[in-house]
Amino acid sequence: MKESKLIFCLVALFSFTIVFGQAKKPTLMIVPSDAWCIQNGYSMTFENQGSTEKIADYKRAFQENPEVLQVISQINGMMADRGFPLKNMESVIKTISSNSAEDNLRQSKTSGSEIAENPIDEFKKAAKADIIIQLTWTVNKTGPKKSINFNLQGLDSYTDKQIATATGTGAPSFSAETPVLLSEAVLSHMDNFTNSLQSHFDDMFENGREIIVRIQKWDDWDGDLETEYGGGDELGFVIEDWLQENTVKGRFNTTDMTENMALFEQVRIPLFNDRGNAIDARRYVRDLSKFLSSAPYNISNKLVMKGLGRATIILGSK
Amino acid sequence: MKRSYLLFTIVFMLFANFGAQAQWKKGKAHKDTTIWRYDIECEGVAKQGAKLVKVWSYSKNPKHAIASAMRNAVHGIIFNGYAGGGQGCTSLQPLLKDPSIAEEHEAFFDAFFEEGGEYLKYVSAATDGSIAPGDRLKVSRREYKIGVMVNVMYDQLRKRLEKENIVKSLTSGF
Numbered sequence: 436m437k438e439s440k441l442i443f444c445l446v447a448l449f450s451f452t453i454v455f456g457q458a459k460k461p462t463l464m465i466v467p468s469d470a471w472c473i474q475n476g477y478s479m480t481f482e483n484q485g486s487t488e489k490i491a492d493y494k495r496a497f498q499e500n501p502e503v504l505q506v507i508s509q510i511n512g513m514m515a516d517r518g519f520p521l522k523n524m525e526s527v528i529k530t531i532s533s534n535s536a537e538d539n540l541r542q543s544k545t546s547g548s549e550i551a552e553n554p555i556d557e558f559k560k561a562a563k564a565d566i567i568i569q570l571t572w573t574v575n576k577t578g579p580k581k582s583i584n585f586n587l588q589g590l591d592s593y594t595d596k597q598i599a600t601a602t603g604t605g606a607p608s609f610s611a612e613t614p615v616l617l618s619e620a621v622l623s624h625m626d627n628f629t630n631s632l633q634s635h636f637d638d639m640f641e642n643g644r645e646i647i648v649r650i651q652k653w654d655d656w657d658g659d660l661e662t663e664y665g666g667g668d669e670l671g672f673v674i675e676d677w678l679q680e681n682t683v684k685g686r687f688n689t690t691d692m693t694e695n696m697a698l699f700e701q702v703r704i705p706l707f708n709d710r711g712n713a714i715d716a717r718r719y720v721r722d723l724s725k726f727l728s729s730a731p732y733n734i735s736n737k738l739v740m741k742g743l744g745r746a747t748i749i750l751g752s753k
Numbered sequence: 754m755k756r757s758y759l760l761f762t763i764v765f766m767l768f769a770n771f772g773a774q775a776q777w778k779k780g781k782a783h784k785d786t787t788i789w790r791y792d793i794e795c796e797g798v799a800k801q802g803a804k805l806v807k808v809w810s811y812s813k814n815p816k817h818a819i820a821s822a823m824r825n826a827v828h829g830i831i832f833n834g835y836a837g838g839g840q841g842c843t844s845l846q847p848l849l850k851d852p853s854i855a856e857e858h859e860a861f862f863d864a865f866f867e868e869g870g871e872y873l874k875y876v877s878a879a880t881d882g883s884i885a886p887g888d889r890l891k892v893s894r895r896e897y898k899i900g901v902m903v904n905v906m907y908d909q910l911r912k913r914l915e916k917e918n919i920v921k922s923l924t925s926g927f
Contacts, residue, residue, distance in 0.1 A: 460927035513801070516908065518924035606797075606841035619798045623843045626907070630846050633923055640926050706926075 458640070458706040459713045459743055463514065464522040464564035465507045467496055468571040468586075475500065493562075497525040505614055506570060509621045510587075517629055527562040535560060565592055565743045566599075566632075572620065574613055575604070582607040585620035587628050589635070593716070593744030594645050594700070598635040601628035643683030643703035646716040648723075649747040650674060650697040656751025658734065659694040665731045671697055673732070677723055678702065720746035791821075793829035795842035796879075802908035804830060804845065805879055807888075807900050815889060815897045822901035827872040830905045831914070848911055848920050858919050875910040879903050 472478050472491035477500070479492050496503055504525075511521050538550045571586040582605050589599030601624035605616055639645070652659060660671040668676075671692050678687045683703040691698040704719040712718075717740035727734045727748070739747040792809040799805035808826045812818040829835065832855065834847040849855055855862060865871050879902040888900030914920040 458926050460924075516802075518922060601843070603837070603843050606839065619841055622801055623798045623841050626845060627843055629923055633921065636923070636926065637921070 457713060458644075459715050461565035461743060462522055463519060463566045463568060463589075464524050464527070464562065465510055465568040465570055466524055466562075467491070467493065467503055468569045468588075471571045471573075472496055474573070493524060494528055497528070502614060502617060503570075506572070506617055506621060509618060510568070510570075510625065513621070513625045514629070521568070522562075522564050524562055531560050531562065563592065563742065566590065567592055568599075568628075572617065574616075575607075577607075579609050580607045581609075581611070581613065581616060583613070583616040583620045585617075585624055587624055589628065589632055591645070591744065592742060593647050596645075599628055599631040601625065601631070640706065642686070643705050644715070644744065646702050646704055646719070646744040646746065648678070648687075648699040648702050648716070648720055649745075650699075651747060651749045652695055653749055653751035658750070660692065660697055661694045670732070670734075674723070674727075677726055681719075681722065715743040716740060716746040720748060724748055789825070789828055789832075791825040791829065793826065793833060793835050795835050795838055795840070795845070796902055797840035797842065799904055802906065804905045804907045805902070806830070806835065806905060807902045809898050809900045811892070811896060811898050813895050813897070815884075815899050818897055818899035819884065819901055822899070823876045823878075823903055824866055824872055826901075826903045826905050827876050827910065828866065830907060830910065848914055854919060858917065861917060861919070871913075875906045875913070877904045877906075 467477075469478075469489075469491045472493070473489055475496070477492045477496035478489045480487060480489050482488075507523070511523065514521050538552070541550050542548065567590045569586075569588040569590055571588075573584045575582045575584055584604045586602040587600065588597050588602075590596070591598050603620075603624065605620045605623065608616060611619075650660065658670070660674075661669050663669055664673060674697065675689060678699060679685045681704075683705055687702040688700045689697065690700045704714065704716070706713060708714050708718070717738065720740075721738055724736055724738045726732075727736055727750070734750050735752050737749040737753045739749065741747075790811045794807050794809075796805045796807045806826055806829065808822045808829060810818040810821050810825050812821070830845075831848045832852075834845045835842075837844040884899060884901065890898040890900075892898045911920060915922040915925075
């Protein structure tokens with residue numbers, strides 16, 4: 436009986452370690468680049484305060500171009516084989532529009548109330564992922580000879596950094612069709628791409644997740660980041676000191692600081708908190724939010740997040 | 754009766770000798786190329802999950818160089834990678850970027866690369882076995898450099914090393 440209890444305890448402890456030993460896994464999604472969309476006519480043009488702007492029309496690209504589906508499907512397959520299935524952008528776009536239609540029709544059975552939604556909620560209904568894999572290719576033609584110029588960029592959605600890449604020109608061919616050349620290009624570049632992605636993850640596990648922290652203030656708050664507290668330090672410096680103490684190896688950059696806003700980039704946060712739970716930008720910045728709302732500062736604030744890697748604190752009220 | 758004993762002894766000794774000689778030849782081929790002296794280059798885009806490479810092995814005996822080509826190809830993919838080039842080839846980083854990890858797993862690699870070892874599961878000949886005249890070079894009076902084209906099952910090899918915790922998988926830690 437005692438033995439079985441001991442075994443049970445050991446198994447429970449082991450499962451606990453496994454559950455809490457995993458960092459938050461980023462989501463990945465392949466997006467055809469703006470350059471490719473505009474070059475191939477999958478774009479929309481509109482007037483913005485006197486200047487003409489073009490934006491990519493992804494929906495039409497997916498519906499009308501079978502080559503883009505082929506490349507995305509092949510990359511998806513290879514990434515799934517490495518244990519990293521990607522979000523399929525075409526499906527995400529469809530899900531967003533069907534969810535939106537459902538939300539518009541939904542009503543409470545008892546009160547008849549509709550789903551609460553403000554303009555920000557509406558704005559946030561967009562296809563997103565933590566890492567965007569931007570895909571571009573061009574077909575080079577010299578007489579009957581064809582080759583493919585292929586470029587795959589892994590971009591961190593929050594820091595805007597390119598974290599992985601694979602680019603190059605394939606072997607020229609007189610007879611091969613474009614889909615065959617594209618397939619060869621994917622095959623020859625994917626290992627390099629996953630290798631550079633692996634280096635990024637290795638760096639993340641060693642030096643912490645890189646996030647962006649923004650501090651803003653509501654217009655009606657009478658304080659600002661230059662307001663002095665307790666020992667005479669301005670609020671901006673108080674926040675910097677907190678970051679210094681709570682980042683991995685004290686690594687962060689103060690990119691901008693005015694009386695109304697502060698922007699901290701390359702903030703390296705630990706992947707797990709003291710209890711061993713995986714954390715992201717929101718969970719990390721929540722501690723700063725609590726710190727600012729407690730004595731001696733007593734600043735009520737609102738915490739806003741964007742994915743795994745970006746969080747904003749707006750000072751003054753919720 | 755005596756005659757039959759004699760015949761049996763002679764036949765037995767002959768077989769034993771052939772076996773020993775074959776073993777000795779294998780051992781010599783292994784010893785000849787054991788210092789991992791080879792060049793590896795990409796030969797084009799292979800099927801998904803594989804790498805098509807040409808391995809140039811050095812040996813005093815051309816047969817030894819051919820025999821060790823497969824072992825060298827797998828070793829090259831794990832420890833050296835290759836530079837890009839023609840035929841749509843892009844450069845490839847080695848599976849094992851940190852040489853100190855190889856020292857930590859010395860026993861595994863010794864067994865993996867031993868004569869007839871596990872490495873044979875991850876490599877196959879890409880040609881019918883004949884060596885093109887341009888791939889058989891005499892580099893000095895007593896040494897040959899032989900180029901052999903082989904297919905290395907890259908994805909399977911990587912998964913095997915991931916299983917042994919020698920190489921990190923893309924999902925490790927998540």
